[in-house]
Amino acid sequence: MDRPAKSIKKLYYSIGEVSKLTSLKQYVLRYWETEFKQLNPTKNKAGNRTYRQKDIDLIIRIK
Numbered sequence: 001m002d003r004p005a006k007s008i009k010k011l012y013y014s015i016g017e018v019s020k021l022t023s024l025k026q027y028v029l030r031y032w033e034t035e036f037k038q039l040n041p042t043k044n045k046a047g048n049r050t051y052r053q054k055d056i057d058l059i060i061r062i063k
Contacts, residue, residue, distance in 0.1 A: 009053055011052070012050040012051065012052060013050070013051045013052075013056065014048065014049070014050070014051075015029055015030075015041075015048070015049045015051070017051075018051045018055070018056055018059065021056060022056065022059050022060060022063060024059070024063065029049075029059065032059070032062060036058075036062060038058060039055065039058055039059065039062070040055075041055050
């Protein structure tokens with residue numbers, strides 16, 4: 001069986017993963033949520049931010 005390509009994107013990313021992908025500190029991402037209303041990641045039941053690809057695309061545009 002063929003394995004799927006590594007380029008498959010995840011549905012949700014943690015703030016730590018987004019921080020690494022964008023080279024931004026986690027506190028910067030949290031601050032930007034207060035400054036850019038369109039940046040509004042959902043939170044899971046534990047209260048952790050879950051970013052989608054559209055959120056990451058927006059962060060890159062803001063950056």
